[in-house]
Amino acid sequence: MSTPQLPKVAGNDPSIPSPAHTAATAAPGALIQDRLAGWVSDLTTLHELTERLVRTGTLTDALHELLRAGAALVGARRGLVVLEPADGLGPTDTVGLGLAHADLGHIETVPRSATSYGRILEGLPDAAAVAVPDLLSDTELDPRHREVAARLGYAASYALPLTAEIFGRIGAAVWLYDEPAEPTERQRHLVGLYARYAGEHLTRLLELERARTKVATVAEELLPSRLPRVSGVQLAARHRTGPRGGGDWYDALALPEGALGLAVGSVTGSGPSALAAMGRLRASLRAYAVMEGEDPVAVLSDLELLMRLTEPARAATALFAYCEPAQRKIVLAGAGHTPPLVIGERRCEFIETSLSAPLGMLACWEAPSVEFSPQPGETVLLSTDGLLHRTGEPMDRAYARLHAAAASVPPGLLDDPGAIADHVLHTVLPDGLDAVDSAEDVVILAARFA
Known part of the structure; x- marks a missing residue:
């Protein structure tokens, strides 16, 4: 009686045992799956955050939501956003996350050109995104900035411009870390995507606010x-x-x-x-x-x-x-x-x-x-x-x-x-x-x- 033969597969001889390194070939597939899972997770996170943002109906609410979402994306606890449209027609506003009104006042005593958000608002060429991973060790840091950072207890910052197609620059957001730190490349990518969407949403609210102001002015004049x-x-x-x-x-x-x-x-x-x-x-x-x-x-x-x-x-x-x-x-x-x-x-x-x-x-x-x-x-x-x-x-x-x-x-x-x-x-x-x-x-x- 002859021994039964195993079925053959094109290009393979089933009678020959697989080489030892074949098991390791599964690693790239797993890596791709992990990467895809990470992308899906990131997209889901961005979708949820932008959905929350789009539900805001006023500039102030949108700025608060922007700060909360950005802090979650970059792993910070505090921050502030300055709304200051480049055309100078307003409105202007400063909103803080985890910062009291007095804390914002202290930050505003720092010369604007010495702050990361100030460099963005002044349109300096290196201000696309400003990361300062260790404020207190930065030898070029303005002494007043170092004093305020030590007083308020933050040691690093990451700032992004807020822009829109219609108005150009409309403001800047900065998130503050309690310890020396900076966002990873992945975190920067995610918060950058979010900030671009937030800029467009803020633009719509900005136009609405300006229209309301004009209407209120006309009504009061009448x-x-x-x-x-x-x-x-x-x-x-x-x-x-x-x-x-x-x-x-x-x-x-x-x-x-x-x-x-x-x-x-x-x-x-x-x-x-x-x-x-x-x-x-x-x-x-x-x-x-x-x-x-x-x-x-x-x-x-x-x-x-x-x-x-x-x-x-x-x-x-x-x-x-x-x-x-x-x-x-x-x-x-x-x-x-x-x-x-x-x-x-x-x-x-x-x-x-x-x-x-x-x-x-x-x-x-x-x-x-x-x-x-x-x-x-x-x-x-x-x-x-x-x-x-x-x-x-x-x-x-x-x-x-x-x-x-x-x-x-x-x-x-x-x-x-x-x-x-x-x-x-x-x-x-x-x-x-x-x-x-x-x-x-x-x-x-x-x-x-x-």
Whole structure:
């Protein structure tokens, strides 16, 4: 009986034992697998970090996230980022990680040219990325820099420029090590990739911030630069503009015979066109108030007629009050607007205006006026719907919140209309909700009668 033969494979003789070195040929394959696993891990890390970054909606939040992610990538514990666009148009900011405000102040006392981030911001040719692995042993280090480093307890730094295609250089980030150290080549590669993406994201936020600043500037220019002084009345106003620029406005103007006109309103829409419409309506209302302010219904009727002729695609809410401080008498009319509140020691209540549609919604607006008399020391609080909408609650609950906020004004603040406006604003919109990005403007106008 013949011995069975093993099957052959092309190019190999199975009857010949493998050489001893064949087992070692698996090493390159394992090395490649390890390298691929490392790349996958790095890509996953970058994806997670950039996802966190893209969720930030403000420059400050993005700068904080940039510092946290960069510190994790280079193995540092502290750092700072300086936002300083090369075109000089701002905004500028300095944010720290693990550094108190006083620590940042100490660092800023070092001559800028002696710091790694300063070399980047000044555009020195060797400042693409600046690593200082041992600050205290660097013989060329500025003495003041050495003193600050010793005081704050950092011994090494690694800095990167923040750039973008549109603006070029927009800032610099530097991470600080507690001991002499520097990032590995792999760490430098990863943080470099992250910084390039962060630069583009910061650019988008920078453009948005500049647009918001322009919108806020235009909105403020369209509103009263100062409130008038009228005997028997103290006035205060608070205004928050949404990021796209809404159409909310307020006004207070001295009228003949010691009278005072108070107005708040809101134009539909947002952006430059809404701001322009708001400016036109506010100017028109001022003119009508001077001519026939003692009849608020006539003022709003004329404004509604003007809107139908010049702003046919828009609607607006408005409230106008004609005040005679000497007699403590107020006559007001509202067009689809939030009614005013009367706040005093003995009462806190809405002054109910008759139900009416906003201006521009019907073929002809008409509603009766309301007359009331504030008592000495009482404050009349006018506001726009944005204050209610920013709460995110149904309107009935938002109204209840507004009333509760007004009723909770401490007795010691009742003689200061500005303090009343602030209390109501921050109580209705707590935890910074009055300052967050919102499509809604907020206007509060407070008038305290002696």
